Amino acid sequence: MAFDAKTSDAENDEALLAAYAEGDARAARLLTVRFGPRVFSHAMRLLQDRAEAEDVAQEALLRLWRQAPDWRTGEAKVSTWLYRVTGNLCIDRIRAGRVRRATSLDAVAEPEDDSPGVEARMQDRARARALDEALSHLPERQRQAVVLRHIEGLSNPEIATIMEMSVEAVESLTARGKRALSQALAGRREELGYDDA
Numbered sequence: 205m206a207f208d209a210k211t212s213d214a215e216n217d218e219a220l221l222a223a224y225a226e227g228d229a230r231a232a233r234l235l236t237v238r239f240g241p242r243v244f245s246h247a248m249r250l251l252q253d254r255a256e257a258e259d260v261a262q263e264a265l266l267r268l269w270r271q272a273p274d275w276r277t278g279e280a281k282v283s284t285w286l287y288r289v290t291g292n293l294c295i296d297r298i299r300a301g302r303v304r305r306a307t308s309l310d311a312v313a314e315p316e317d318d319s320p321g322v323e324a325r326m327q328d329r330a331r332a333r334a335l336d337e338a339l340s341h342l343p344e345r346q347r348q349a350v351v352l353r354h355i356e357g358l359s360n361p362e363i364a365t366i367m368e369m370s371v372e373a374v375e376s377l378t379a380r381g382k383r384a385l386s387q388a389l390a391g392r393r394e395e396l397g398y399d400d401a
Contacts, residue, residue: 243287247290252336260290268286
């Protein structure tokens, strides 16, 4: 399967999904490699539970495979659709009480990277724990908007599509979420190694 370099990623994703719908297993593998880690990362940020995030990522990709034969080209990007499904699955699990909200990041294996020193890695872990702890106290929709915008790097219009709300509502959620995170972390700047300069 060859793709034109001028073709957008979204068009390539749709072409891969169409190929999978026609029985091309290689297309499914390529989509899984492309989206699996992103879907898992998004679920992990929302759920803070590795096993639940893995289950959600698998379920989201299974739903994509089931949707493939009926996919309507040009209506939504594959990535947007997957983020929406992942977010909804996470919220369903949180509301059903299947996920504890304050799971420690210590239970999550850190990827090995020997470039930074021990002190830098400890500082990074402390910052990640502090951020995840602060995120866990945000309301569900606010947390989802903040994670999509500031951690996943999506645009407000993409988030609006994923969360099925207006761009203005997304902007309001992310602004309130950022303020709440800033207040929650304000007293910990020195502890987390941030200068006040």
